Amino acid sequence: MNHLQGEDLLCKQLGYEFKEQRLLRRALTHRSYSAEHNERLEFLGDSVLGCVVAKYLHDSFPQLSEGELSRLRSNLVREQTLVTLAQQLDLGSHLRLGEGELKSGGFRRHSILADGLEALFGAVFIDRGFEAAQKVVLNICMPYLEKVDVQNLGKDAKTLLQEHLQSKHLSLPCYSVIATHGEAHAQSFQVECVISSLKITARGEGSSRRNAEQQAAQAACHELSLQT
Protein backbone atom coordinates (compact mmCIF):
# COMPACT_ATOMS: atom_id res chain seq x y z
CA MET A 1 0.00 0.00 0.00
CA ASN A 2 1.28 3.45 -0.87
CA HIS A 3 1.89 5.41 2.33
CA LEU A 4 0.37 8.66 1.18
CA GLN A 5 -2.75 6.89 0.00
CA GLY A 6 -3.02 5.39 3.47
CA GLU A 7 -2.74 8.75 5.15
CA ASP A 8 -5.30 10.27 2.79
CA LEU A 9 -7.68 7.51 3.74
CA LEU A 10 -7.05 8.12 7.43
CA CYS A 11 -7.76 11.84 7.04
CA LYS A 12 -10.97 11.05 5.22
CA GLN A 13 -12.04 8.87 8.13
CA LEU A 14 -11.15 11.65 10.57
CA GLY A 15 -13.10 14.09 8.43
CA TYR A 16 -10.11 16.39 8.48
CA GLU A 17 -7.50 17.85 6.16
CA PHE A 18 -4.17 18.90 7.66
CA LYS A 19 -2.74 22.30 6.76
CA GLU A 20 0.63 21.05 7.94
CA GLN A 21 1.23 17.54 6.77
CA ARG A 22 4.27 17.24 9.03
CA LEU A 23 1.97 17.32 12.07
CA LEU A 24 0.08 14.29 10.81
CA ARG A 25 3.37 12.57 10.12
CA ARG A 26 4.61 13.32 13.59
CA ALA A 27 1.38 12.11 15.22
CA LEU A 28 1.88 8.78 13.48
CA THR A 29 5.50 8.39 14.56
CA HIS A 30 6.32 6.25 17.55
CA ARG A 31 9.40 7.04 19.62
CA SER A 32 11.00 3.78 18.45
CA TYR A 33 11.10 5.17 14.90
CA SER A 34 12.45 8.69 15.22
CA ALA A 35 13.33 11.44 17.66
CA GLU A 36 10.54 13.44 16.02
CA HIS A 37 7.93 11.28 17.74
CA ASN A 38 4.37 11.76 18.88
CA GLU A 39 4.62 11.85 22.68
CA ARG A 40 4.27 15.58 23.13
CA LEU A 41 1.29 15.58 20.79
CA GLU A 42 -0.21 12.80 22.85
CA PHE A 43 0.12 14.94 26.00
CA LEU A 44 -1.83 17.67 24.25
CA GLY A 45 -4.34 15.32 22.66
CA ASP A 46 -5.18 13.73 25.98
CA SER A 47 -6.18 17.08 27.43
CA VAL A 48 -8.12 18.24 24.37
CA LEU A 49 -10.00 14.93 24.32
CA GLY A 50 -10.88 15.32 28.00
CA CYS A 51 -12.07 18.85 27.43
CA VAL A 52 -14.20 18.01 24.37
CA VAL A 53 -15.83 15.07 26.13
CA ALA A 54 -16.46 17.22 29.23
CA LYS A 55 -18.18 19.85 27.09
CA TYR A 56 -20.24 17.26 25.25
CA LEU A 57 -21.42 15.60 28.47
CA HIS A 58 -22.08 18.95 30.15
CA ASP A 59 -24.25 20.11 27.27
CA SER A 60 -26.01 16.78 26.64
CA PHE A 61 -26.96 15.93 30.21
CA PRO A 62 -28.17 19.03 32.03
CA GLN A 63 -29.68 16.86 34.75
CA LEU A 64 -26.43 15.20 35.82
CA SER A 65 -24.34 16.29 38.77
CA GLU A 66 -20.65 17.05 38.63
CA GLY A 67 -19.82 13.68 40.16
CA GLU A 68 -21.92 11.84 37.60
CA LEU A 69 -20.34 13.78 34.73
CA SER A 70 -16.86 12.93 36.03
CA ARG A 71 -17.75 9.30 36.29
CA LEU A 72 -19.21 9.20 32.79
CA ARG A 73 -16.14 10.86 31.39
CA SER A 74 -13.71 8.46 32.96
CA ASN A 75 -15.84 5.58 31.74
CA LEU A 76 -15.59 6.96 28.22
CA VAL A 77 -12.04 8.21 28.09
CA ARG A 78 -10.17 5.07 28.98
CA GLU A 79 -7.57 3.12 27.11
CA GLN A 80 -9.90 0.35 25.98
CA THR A 81 -12.24 2.82 24.28
CA LEU A 82 -9.36 4.55 22.53
CA VAL A 83 -7.93 1.23 21.40
CA THR A 84 -11.23 0.15 19.85
CA LEU A 85 -11.56 3.48 18.05
CA ALA A 86 -7.96 3.26 16.84
CA GLN A 87 -8.60 -0.25 15.55
CA GLN A 88 -11.66 0.93 13.65
CA LEU A 89 -9.45 3.52 11.95
CA ASP A 90 -6.88 0.80 11.28
CA LEU A 91 -4.41 3.13 12.93
CA GLY A 92 -1.88 0.35 13.42
CA SER A 93 -1.18 0.22 9.69
CA HIS A 94 -0.44 3.96 9.57
CA LEU A 95 1.90 4.15 12.55
CA ARG A 96 5.63 4.43 11.96
CA LEU A 97 7.41 2.12 14.39
CA GLY A 98 11.02 1.13 14.85
CA GLU A 99 12.09 -2.31 13.68
CA GLY A 100 12.06 -3.77 17.17
CA GLU A 101 8.47 -2.75 17.74
CA LEU A 102 7.45 -3.90 14.27
CA LYS A 103 8.89 -7.34 14.78
CA SER A 104 7.28 -7.71 18.18
CA GLY A 105 3.89 -6.71 16.77
CA GLY A 106 3.96 -3.27 18.38
CA PHE A 107 1.36 -1.96 15.94
CA ARG A 108 -1.12 -4.11 17.79
CA ARG A 109 0.05 -3.04 21.25
CA HIS A 110 -2.81 -1.29 23.01
CA SER A 111 -0.91 1.58 24.54
CA ILE A 112 0.72 2.43 21.20
CA LEU A 113 -2.65 2.55 19.46
CA ALA A 114 -4.33 4.63 22.16
CA ASP A 115 -1.39 7.04 22.31
CA GLY A 116 -1.39 7.37 18.53
CA LEU A 117 -5.06 8.33 18.48
CA GLU A 118 -4.55 10.94 21.18
CA ALA A 119 -1.56 12.30 19.27
CA LEU A 120 -3.79 12.73 16.22
CA PHE A 121 -6.22 14.83 18.28
CA GLY A 122 -3.30 16.88 19.54
CA ALA A 123 -1.99 17.40 16.02
CA VAL A 124 -5.35 18.71 14.82
CA PHE A 125 -5.52 21.03 17.85
CA ILE A 126 -2.20 22.59 16.84
CA ASP A 127 -2.99 22.59 13.12
CA ARG A 128 -6.32 24.44 13.21
CA GLY A 129 -7.26 25.06 16.83
CA PHE A 130 -9.74 23.81 19.37
CA GLU A 131 -12.92 23.86 17.29
CA ALA A 132 -11.31 21.71 14.62
CA ALA A 133 -10.06 19.25 17.23
CA GLN A 134 -13.51 19.20 18.80
CA LYS A 135 -15.05 18.30 15.47
CA VAL A 136 -12.61 15.46 14.85
CA VAL A 137 -12.98 14.07 18.38
CA LEU A 138 -16.76 14.12 18.10
CA ASN A 139 -16.64 12.55 14.62
CA ILE A 140 -14.57 9.70 15.90
CA CYS A 141 -16.09 9.22 19.34
CA MET A 142 -19.76 9.71 18.51
CA PRO A 143 -20.59 5.99 18.39
CA TYR A 144 -19.45 5.80 22.02
CA LEU A 145 -20.93 9.09 23.11
CA GLU A 146 -24.32 8.11 21.76
CA LYS A 147 -24.27 4.89 23.72
CA VAL A 148 -23.69 6.63 27.05
CA ASP A 149 -25.96 4.88 29.48
CA VAL A 150 -27.20 7.42 31.97
CA GLN A 151 -29.81 4.99 33.24
CA ASN A 152 -27.22 2.83 34.92
CA LEU A 153 -25.12 5.67 36.28
CA GLY A 154 -24.47 5.38 39.97
CA LYS A 155 -25.71 1.83 40.22
CA ASP A 156 -23.27 -0.45 41.95
CA ALA A 157 -21.88 -3.48 40.14
CA LYS A 158 -23.97 -6.07 42.02
CA THR A 159 -27.22 -4.25 41.24
CA LEU A 160 -26.24 -3.76 37.62
CA LEU A 161 -25.32 -7.41 37.20
CA GLN A 162 -28.53 -8.60 38.86
CA GLU A 163 -30.73 -6.34 36.73
CA HIS A 164 -28.98 -7.45 33.57
CA LEU A 165 -29.46 -11.14 34.36
CA GLN A 166 -33.09 -10.60 35.33
CA SER A 167 -33.78 -8.78 32.07
CA LYS A 168 -32.47 -11.85 30.22
CA HIS A 169 -34.44 -14.20 32.50
CA LEU A 170 -31.23 -15.86 33.65
CA SER A 171 -30.43 -17.29 37.07
CA LEU A 172 -28.96 -14.84 39.56
CA PRO A 173 -25.26 -14.83 40.45
CA CYS A 174 -24.07 -16.77 43.45
CA TYR A 175 -21.45 -15.19 45.71
CA SER A 176 -19.24 -17.12 48.10
CA VAL A 177 -16.17 -16.38 50.17
CA ILE A 178 -13.39 -18.66 48.97
CA ALA A 179 -10.58 -17.37 51.18
CA THR A 180 -9.73 -14.92 53.93
CA HIS A 181 -6.30 -13.64 54.81
CA GLY A 182 -4.79 -11.64 57.61
CA GLU A 183 -5.57 -10.88 61.24
CA ALA A 184 -9.04 -9.99 62.46
CA HIS A 185 -8.38 -6.22 62.36
CA ALA A 186 -6.92 -6.26 58.85
CA GLN A 187 -8.67 -9.06 57.04
CA SER A 188 -8.87 -9.47 53.31
CA PHE A 189 -11.65 -11.46 51.66
CA GLN A 190 -11.63 -13.30 48.38
CA VAL A 191 -15.05 -13.81 46.86
CA GLU A 192 -16.20 -15.80 43.86
CA CYS A 193 -19.20 -14.80 41.78
CA VAL A 194 -20.63 -17.67 39.76
CA ILE A 195 -23.23 -17.24 37.03
CA SER A 196 -23.85 -20.87 36.18
CA SER A 197 -26.19 -20.19 33.25
CA LEU A 198 -23.42 -18.27 31.46
CA LYS A 199 -20.54 -20.39 32.71
CA ILE A 200 -18.92 -17.27 34.18
CA THR A 201 -16.78 -17.37 37.29
CA ALA A 202 -15.32 -14.04 38.41
CA ARG A 203 -13.30 -13.17 41.47
CA GLY A 204 -12.87 -10.16 43.66
CA GLU A 205 -10.89 -9.18 46.71
CA GLY A 206 -11.58 -6.57 49.35
CA SER A 207 -11.24 -5.54 52.96
CA SER A 208 -14.82 -6.62 53.66
CA ARG A 209 -17.05 -9.32 52.30
CA ARG A 210 -19.32 -6.68 50.83
CA ASN A 211 -16.43 -4.99 49.11
CA ALA A 212 -15.06 -8.22 47.70
CA GLU A 213 -18.52 -9.10 46.34
CA GLN A 214 -18.70 -5.75 44.53
CA GLN A 215 -15.27 -6.38 43.03
CA ALA A 216 -16.31 -9.83 41.86
CA ALA A 217 -19.54 -8.43 40.38
CA GLN A 218 -17.49 -5.77 38.63
CA ALA A 219 -15.29 -8.42 37.07
CA ALA A 220 -18.38 -10.33 35.93
CA CYS A 221 -19.88 -7.13 34.44
CA HIS A 222 -16.64 -6.64 32.59
CA GLU A 223 -16.85 -10.14 31.09
CA LEU A 224 -20.39 -9.32 29.97
CA SER A 225 -19.26 -5.91 28.62
CA LEU A 226 -21.68 -4.10 30.92
CA GLN A 227 -20.72 -0.49 31.56
CA THR A 228 -20.20 0.02 35.29
Place this chain on the structure above:
Amino acid sequence: MNHLQGEDLLCKQLGYEFKEQRLLRRALTHRSYSAEHNERLEFLGDSVLGCVVAKYLHDSFPQLSEGELSRLRSNLVREQTLVTLAQQLDLGSHLRLGEGELKSGGFRRHSILADGLEALFGAVFIDRGFEAAQKVVLNICMPYLEKVDVQNLGKDAKTLLQEHLQSKHLSLPCYSVIATHGEAHAQSFQVECVISSLKITARGEGSSRRNAEQQAAQAACHELSLQT
Protein backbone atom coordinates in the same frame (compact mmCIF):
# COMPACT_ATOMS: atom_id res chain seq x y z
CA MET B 1 -20.47 47.24 48.38
CA ASN B 2 -23.11 47.04 45.68
CA HIS B 3 -23.21 43.51 44.23
CA LEU B 4 -23.32 44.50 40.57
CA GLN B 5 -20.45 46.88 41.04
CA GLY B 6 -18.53 43.99 42.59
CA GLU B 7 -19.20 41.73 39.64
CA ASP B 8 -18.22 44.46 37.20
CA LEU B 9 -14.95 44.79 39.00
CA LEU B 10 -14.40 41.05 38.87
CA CYS B 11 -15.05 40.97 35.11
CA LYS B 12 -12.61 43.79 34.64
CA GLN B 13 -9.96 41.78 36.48
CA LEU B 14 -10.77 38.75 34.33
CA GLY B 15 -10.53 40.91 31.22
CA TYR B 16 -13.87 39.53 30.13
CA GLU B 17 -17.45 40.65 29.55
CA PHE B 18 -20.18 38.03 29.81
CA LYS B 19 -22.82 37.84 27.08
CA GLU B 20 -24.98 35.92 29.48
CA GLN B 21 -24.84 37.46 32.92
CA ARG B 22 -26.65 34.44 34.42
CA LEU B 23 -23.58 32.31 33.69
CA LEU B 24 -21.41 34.59 35.79
CA ARG B 25 -24.04 34.54 38.51
CA ARG B 26 -24.14 30.76 38.46
CA ALA B 27 -20.36 30.45 38.55
CA LEU B 28 -20.38 32.51 41.74
CA THR B 29 -23.09 30.46 43.45
CA HIS B 30 -22.11 27.77 45.92
CA ARG B 31 -24.36 24.77 46.39
CA SER B 32 -25.19 25.93 49.91
CA TYR B 33 -26.94 28.99 48.44
CA SER B 34 -29.11 27.66 45.63
CA ALA B 35 -29.89 24.61 43.51
CA GLU B 36 -28.60 26.65 40.57
CA HIS B 37 -25.04 26.24 41.77
CA ASN B 38 -21.62 26.17 40.16
CA GLU B 39 -20.54 22.52 40.39
CA ARG B 40 -21.23 21.54 36.79
CA LEU B 41 -19.42 24.66 35.61
CA GLU B 42 -16.52 23.68 37.81
CA PHE B 43 -16.36 20.26 36.11
CA LEU B 44 -16.10 22.01 32.76
CA GLY B 45 -13.71 24.68 34.01
CA ASP B 46 -11.33 22.13 35.39
CA SER B 47 -10.96 20.49 31.99
CA VAL B 48 -10.67 23.73 30.04
CA LEU B 49 -8.01 24.95 32.47
CA GLY B 50 -6.08 21.70 32.02
CA CYS B 51 -6.28 21.99 28.26
CA VAL B 52 -5.21 25.64 28.13
CA VAL B 53 -2.26 25.02 30.40
CA ALA B 54 -1.27 21.94 28.37
CA LYS B 55 -1.32 24.00 25.18
CA TYR B 56 0.66 26.81 26.76
CA LEU B 57 3.34 24.47 28.11
CA HIS B 58 3.49 22.51 24.85
CA ASP B 59 4.06 25.68 22.83
CA SER B 60 6.40 27.37 25.29
CA PHE B 61 8.77 24.48 25.99
CA PRO B 62 9.53 22.61 22.78
CA GLN B 63 12.47 20.91 24.46
CA LEU B 64 10.49 19.21 27.22
CA SER B 65 9.32 15.61 27.10
CA GLU B 66 5.76 14.48 27.66
CA GLY B 67 6.59 13.39 31.22
CA GLU B 68 8.12 16.76 32.03
CA LEU B 69 5.14 18.61 30.58
CA SER B 70 2.77 16.47 32.66
CA ARG B 71 4.73 17.15 35.78
CA LEU B 72 4.86 20.88 35.13
CA ARG B 73 1.14 20.95 34.57
CA SER B 74 0.26 19.16 37.76
CA ASN B 75 2.60 21.46 39.65
CA LEU B 76 0.74 24.44 38.21
CA VAL B 77 -2.84 23.24 38.28
CA ARG B 78 -3.20 22.38 41.92
CA GLU B 79 -5.54 23.67 44.55
CA GLN B 80 -3.02 25.92 46.25
CA THR B 81 -2.31 27.81 43.02
CA LEU B 82 -6.00 28.25 42.30
CA VAL B 83 -6.63 29.45 45.85
CA THR B 84 -3.91 32.09 45.60
CA LEU B 85 -5.28 33.29 42.26
CA ALA B 86 -8.82 33.36 43.67
CA GLN B 87 -7.62 35.38 46.64
CA GLN B 88 -5.93 37.88 44.36
CA LEU B 89 -9.29 38.34 42.61
CA ASP B 90 -10.96 38.67 46.02
CA LEU B 91 -13.29 35.95 44.79
CA GLY B 92 -14.52 35.19 48.31
CA SER B 93 -16.37 38.50 48.45
CA HIS B 94 -18.22 37.72 45.19
CA LEU B 95 -19.30 34.19 46.03
CA ARG B 96 -22.88 33.55 47.03
CA LEU B 97 -22.92 31.14 49.96
CA GLY B 98 -25.67 29.77 52.17
CA GLU B 99 -25.98 31.17 55.70
CA GLY B 100 -24.29 28.19 57.30
CA GLU B 101 -21.21 28.57 55.09
CA LEU B 102 -21.19 32.33 55.59
CA LYS B 103 -21.22 32.03 59.35
CA SER B 104 -18.48 29.43 59.34
CA GLY B 105 -16.30 31.60 57.12
CA GLY B 106 -16.84 29.45 54.00
CA PHE B 107 -15.79 32.31 51.75
CA ARG B 108 -12.30 31.71 53.01
CA ARG B 109 -12.43 27.93 52.60
CA HIS B 110 -9.82 26.86 50.09
CA SER B 111 -11.86 24.31 48.17
CA ILE B 112 -14.73 26.78 47.75
CA LEU B 113 -12.38 29.41 46.35
CA ALA B 114 -10.60 27.02 43.98
CA ASP B 115 -13.89 25.55 42.74
CA GLY B 116 -15.32 29.04 42.22
CA LEU B 117 -12.38 30.04 40.04
CA GLU B 118 -12.68 26.90 37.93
CA ALA B 119 -16.41 27.53 37.60
CA LEU B 120 -15.63 31.00 36.22
CA PHE B 121 -13.41 29.45 33.54
CA GLY B 122 -16.20 26.99 32.71
CA ALA B 123 -18.74 29.81 32.47
CA VAL B 124 -16.58 31.73 29.99
CA PHE B 125 -16.10 28.54 27.95
CA ILE B 126 -19.88 28.20 27.58
CA ASP B 127 -20.46 31.90 27.10
CA ARG B 128 -18.05 32.54 24.21
CA GLY B 129 -16.17 29.32 23.51
CA PHE B 130 -12.70 27.94 23.97
CA GLU B 131 -10.63 30.84 22.67
CA ALA B 132 -12.32 33.22 25.09
CA ALA B 133 -11.76 30.84 27.99
CA GLN B 134 -8.15 30.43 26.92
CA LYS B 135 -7.66 34.19 27.02
CA VAL B 136 -9.15 34.51 30.49
CA VAL B 137 -7.17 31.57 31.87
CA LEU B 138 -3.95 32.99 30.48
CA ASN B 139 -4.78 36.49 31.78
CA ILE B 140 -5.30 35.14 35.26
CA CYS B 141 -2.59 32.49 35.38
CA MET B 142 0.20 34.32 33.58
CA PRO B 143 2.03 35.34 36.76
CA TYR B 144 2.34 31.63 37.56
CA LEU B 145 3.03 30.48 34.03
CA GLU B 146 5.83 32.98 33.67
CA LYS B 147 7.46 31.71 36.84
CA VAL B 148 7.57 28.11 35.60
CA ASP B 149 10.93 26.86 36.64
CA VAL B 150 12.16 24.40 34.04
CA GLN B 151 15.58 24.44 35.60
CA ASN B 152 14.43 22.55 38.64
CA LEU B 153 12.25 20.08 36.78
CA GLY B 154 12.99 16.53 37.76
CA LYS B 155 15.05 17.42 40.77
CA ASP B 156 14.01 15.66 43.91
CA ALA B 157 12.96 17.63 46.97
CA LYS B 158 16.16 17.05 48.97
CA THR B 159 18.37 18.26 46.11
CA LEU B 160 16.14 21.25 45.50
CA LEU B 161 16.15 22.22 49.16
CA GLN B 162 19.91 21.84 49.46
CA GLU B 163 20.60 23.92 46.34
CA HIS B 164 18.26 26.63 47.54
CA LEU B 165 19.94 26.86 50.93
CA GLN B 166 23.41 26.84 49.38
CA SER B 167 22.46 29.67 47.03
CA LYS B 168 21.46 31.72 50.07
CA HIS B 169 24.61 30.69 51.94
CA LEU B 170 22.55 29.10 54.69
CA SER B 171 23.35 26.02 56.75
CA LEU B 172 22.22 22.71 55.24
CA PRO B 173 19.18 20.86 56.57
CA CYS B 174 19.61 18.17 59.16
CA TYR B 175 17.56 14.98 58.83
CA SER B 176 16.88 12.56 61.67
CA VAL B 177 14.60 9.60 62.22
CA ILE B 178 12.30 10.47 65.11
CA ALA B 179 10.14 7.33 65.10
CA THR B 180 9.65 3.98 63.43
CA HIS B 181 6.47 1.93 63.46
CA GLY B 182 5.50 -1.58 62.44
CA GLU B 183 7.25 -4.90 61.97
CA ALA B 184 10.54 -5.29 60.15
CA HIS B 185 8.92 -6.21 56.81
CA ALA B 186 6.43 -3.34 56.88
CA GLN B 187 8.14 -0.53 58.70
CA SER B 188 7.21 3.09 58.55
CA PHE B 189 9.70 5.86 59.29
CA GLN B 190 9.09 9.33 60.59
CA VAL B 191 11.79 11.81 59.76
CA GLU B 192 12.35 15.36 60.84
CA CYS B 193 14.11 17.92 58.67
CA VAL B 194 15.49 20.85 60.64
CA ILE B 195 16.84 24.03 59.03
CA SER B 196 18.08 25.81 62.10
CA SER B 197 19.05 29.04 60.34
CA LEU B 198 15.45 29.50 59.21
CA LYS B 199 13.81 28.03 62.31
CA ILE B 200 12.02 25.51 60.10
CA THR B 201 11.14 22.01 61.29
CA ALA B 202 9.31 19.82 58.80
CA ARG B 203 8.24 16.21 59.04
CA GLY B 204 7.77 13.36 56.63
CA GLU B 205 6.72 9.74 56.75
CA GLY B 206 7.55 6.89 54.42
CA SER B 207 8.17 3.19 54.04
CA SER B 208 11.93 3.76 53.99
CA ARG B 209 14.21 6.28 55.61
CA ARG B 210 15.07 7.67 52.20
CA ASN B 211 11.43 8.11 51.33
CA ALA B 212 10.58 9.76 54.62
CA GLU B 213 13.48 12.19 54.14
CA GLN B 214 12.16 13.16 50.72
CA GLN B 215 8.72 13.75 52.23
CA ALA B 216 10.20 15.91 54.97
CA ALA B 217 12.26 17.87 52.41
CA GLN B 218 9.10 18.33 50.35
CA ALA B 219 7.30 19.77 53.37
CA ALA B 220 10.23 22.12 54.00
CA CYS B 221 10.23 23.21 50.33
CA HIS B 222 6.54 23.93 50.70
CA GLU B 223 7.17 26.17 53.69
CA LEU B 224 9.77 28.02 51.65
CA SER B 225 7.39 28.22 48.67
CA LEU B 226 9.87 26.33 46.49
CA GLN B 227 8.23 24.64 43.50
CA THR B 228 8.92 20.89 43.65
